[in-house]
Amino acid sequence: MELAAENILRKPSVVIEPGKGLFQIDLIALWRYRELLYFLVWRDVLIRYKQTAIGVCWAVLQPLVTMLIFTLVFSNFANIPSDGKPYPVFAFAALLPWNCFSQALQRSGSSLVGNANLITKIYFPRLLIPMAASVSPVVDLFFSFIVLLAMMLWYGILPTWGLLALPLFVALAMLSALAVGLWLTTLNVKYRDVGHIIPFLIQVWMYASPVAYPVSIVPEKWRLFYSLNPMVGVIEGFRWAILGAQRPDWMVLVVSSTVVVALLLGGLVYFKHMEQTFADII
Amino acid sequence: MSNCAISVENISKKYQISSGKQRHDTFRDLLAERLCSVFRRNGSGSSGPTSFWALQDVSFKIGQGQIVGIIGQNGAGKSTLMKILSRITQPTLGRAEINGRVGSLLEVGTGFHPELSGRxxxxxxxxxxxxxxxxxRRHFDAIVDFAEVEKFIDMPVKRYSSGMYVRLAFAVAAYLEPEVLLVDEVLSVGDAAFQKKCLGKIEDAAKGGRTVVFISHNMTAINSLCERVIWVDSGKVVEDGSAAETVKSYLAKSVKSLDLCEEVWHxxxxxxxxxxxxxxxxxxxxxxxSLSDPLTMQTPFLTEVECWNMIAGAHLHITLHLYNAEGVIAFTTASLEGDRPMPAGLFRCVCSFPGExxxxxxxxxxxxxxxxxxxVICKHESRVSFDIIDVRERQGAYFGREPGVVQPVLKWTTEYLS
Structure with a gap:
């Protein structure tokens, strides 16, 4: 049976030529290497918690501590409103997708350079590297989600049917991270400056997203411009799905998704264009 | 051509070498360079990026099931060729086609992570x-067995000894079963016993009808394993033919066996x-x-020492201390063949070293x-040095250098006593 499967998947002949055309993504090759994608994600998750005393608890502890600090600073000191919800849950519901996104962006942005030893020694579709890097934080998200459920129980917040839409918002966050990560990681191969830009970018991006504050405090006339940031749609979606907050504006979601798709397509073209030179200049 | 596993047509690869630093450019460098080039446009456009061809017009065809060695000196383009065939980098010009599933081993243990366990x-x-x-999964037990690391399989590999690490790395590679196998110099890992196992695996792969292309500097391995050898030099195929012939002309041309074969004072x-x-x-x-042919382990050679004797009637003889690369005296030998008073003037002592x-x-x-x-009235550390190379075709699977300062061929007999 296995042999039969291998025969079907085997590409009988490989043609090696100087690259032609701008946009040719070999979906068949990506599919053939899907197991490697799995192993790369598996590796990232494993090594993250190797030789740590509390292991995967870090995935929970980090957003939890951030949430406590936010509650203290933004809710108690600065009196930032939270749309009538308990601020800790309000912040935590945003920190889940935000942490996931920022991790994915951070890892995918430096993924090619971090895997230079693979790129110069073996062939596989290079796209798998940033893809794996953007997917692996979802595992952390899963663990902190359990904590969120406990918090909802504590505050007596009942889950709604909106919860079923969560995977869509997670996917949007991942795609956003991949879209930007593709640009950054490709640039990083040639210009190591990108490595210094990423932490700064993430910091700025967090303040440009409604993590610590509600969208409602953003002036109405700036809303459309504001929603060019895809994380606005994602975080709004999370709060809606978890807390039963106001349903995100369709317009916001459409704008966010369009931005993501445009960035992603552009990133793919740029990535594929540069891919052939990775091994030579990395 | 249905039984052709690899066909390479006019492959060329150009690398850019910018003047000065070129790796890991920063935006600052980019800006600086742009600015400079504005000014340079007026003057003489001298130190722009230069390029060099790592491979030029390389063509060959390899039939299914052939086992082909690629030889050449460091920097000749062998590894670039391998990188192109294994699709790590793209050729600048030309085309290659490989039929069948390709597996390439440019390094053993690619992607090994020190924090992860052996398993x-x-x-x-x-x-x-x-x-x-x-x-x-199917080969897991065999891999662990081959690497001889059963006891440590759940330990992070960062705690492995370097020998264990390399054995495990090679063991995984040994169970890769592609139709076309591309191997860069990976045979030089591990101790003698392990190398023997590895080369045995390569031989098995070839016997199993797979096509194997491998780079090696080990002429004994090349001679024994390959039927055909491609010699690459300065990015071009110099010779492509039977192993024995190609290795012979490669050695004659490139190995400076007699690095400095003569010291003279006039x-x-x-x-x-x-x-x-x-x-x-x-x-x-x-x-x-012959002056061009290198010294092999089989070649008899002569060592000549000429001296001016200044005192008529002196009793002189020459003693040679032969040192190997490790600085060990292999042996000493002296011209004591007939002690008699020497006339003043030039004399020559010749010592003949047998082959083997x-x-x-x-x-x-x-x-x-x-x-x-x-x-001892004169002691001279001669700058004359010579490399004795090993090109014996061997039956066993070990192609490394045998230990010992000498490697004489001795007579053996075996009797069956029961």
Missing amino acids: ENIFLNGAIIGMSKAEI DPGEAPGNDMVRLHRVRVRRQDG LLNSGQHRFVVLVVKDSNS
């Missing part, structure tokens, strides 16, 4: 070099020595007189002139 690394590395999860005033004796010449040459005596490697001499068989 985890087997799966990770297996997946990276192109094995499916099912395949890895002026006795400058020669090493004193007022009793002066050296004139120290020379090593093949017995058959010395081990392979670099050798050099210390020349002593001894008076009355008891006092």
Whole structure:
């Protein structure tokens, strides 16, 4: 049976030529290497918690501590409103997708350079590297989600049917991270400056997203411009799905998704264009 | 051509070498360069990026099931060729076609992560070099067995000894079963016993009908494993033919076996020595007189020492101390063949070394002139050095250098006693 499967998947002949055309993504090759994608994600998750005393608890502890600090600073000191919800849950519901996104962006942005030893020694579709890097934080998200459920129980917040839409918002966050990560990681191969830009970018991006504050405090006339940031749609979606907050504006979601798709397509073209030179200049 | 596994047509690869630093450019460099080029446009556009061709117009075809060696000196383009065939980098010009599933091993243990355990690394590395999860599972026990690391399989590989690490890395690779296998110099890992197992695996792969292309600097391995050898030099195919022929011409052309085969002093005033004796010449040459052919372990060769004797009637003889690359004296030998008073003037002592005596490697001499068989009147560390190379075709699977300073061929007999 296995042999039969291998025969079907085997590409009988490989043609090696100087690259032609701008946009040719070999979906068949990506599919053939899907197991490697799995192993790369598996590796990232494993090594993250190797030789740590509390292991995967870090995935929970980090957003939890951030949430406590936010509650203290933004809710108690600065009196930032939270749309009538308990601020800790309000912040935590945003920190889940935000942490996931920022991790994915951070890892995918430096993924090619971090895997230079693979790129110069073996062939596989290079796209798998940033893809794996953007997917692996979802595992952390899963663990902190359990904590969120406990918090909802504590505050007596009942889950709604909106919860079923969560995977869509997670996917949007991942795609956003991949879209930007593709640009950054490709640039990083040639210009190591990108490595210094990423932490700064993430910091700025967090303040440009409604993590610590509600969208409602953003002036109405700036809303459309504001929603060019895809994380606005994602975080709004999370709060809606978890807390039963106001349903995100369709317009916001459409704008966010369009931005993501445009960035992603552009990133793919740029990535594929540069891919052939990775091994030579990395 | 249906039975053609690899066909390479006019492959060329150009690399850019910018003047000065070119790796890991920063935006600052980019800006600086742009600015400079604005000014340069007016003046003489000199130090722009230059390019060099790592490969030029390389073409060959390899049939299914052939086992082909690629030889050439460092920087000749062998590894670039491998990188192109394994699709790591793209050719600048030309085209290549490979029929069948390709597996390439440019390095063993690609993607090994020090924090992961041996077990985890087997799966990770297996997946990276192109094995499916099912395949890895199927071979898992055999891999662990081959690497001899059963006891440590759940320990992070960062705690492995370097020997264990390399064995595990090679073991995974050994179970990669593609139709076309591309191997860069990976045979030089591990100890002798492990190398034997590895080369056995390569031989098995070839016997199993797979096509194998491998790079090696080990001429013994090349001679014994390959039927065909491609010699690459300066990015071009110099010769492509039977292993024996190609290796022979490669060695004759490229291995400077007699690095410095002669030291001569024309002026006795400058020669090493004193007022009793002066050296004139120290020379090593093949017995058959050929100058281009290298010294192999089988080649008989001569060592000549010429001296000016300043004192008529002196009793002199020459002693040679032969050193190997490790600085060990292999042996000493002296010209004690007929002790008699020597006339003043130039004399020459010749020592003939039989083939099948010395081990392979670099050798050099210390020349002593001894008076009355008891006092050293001149000691000279000769700069003459020569490399004895090993090109024996061997039956066994071990192609490394045997230990020992000498490697004589001795007579053996075996009797059956029961």
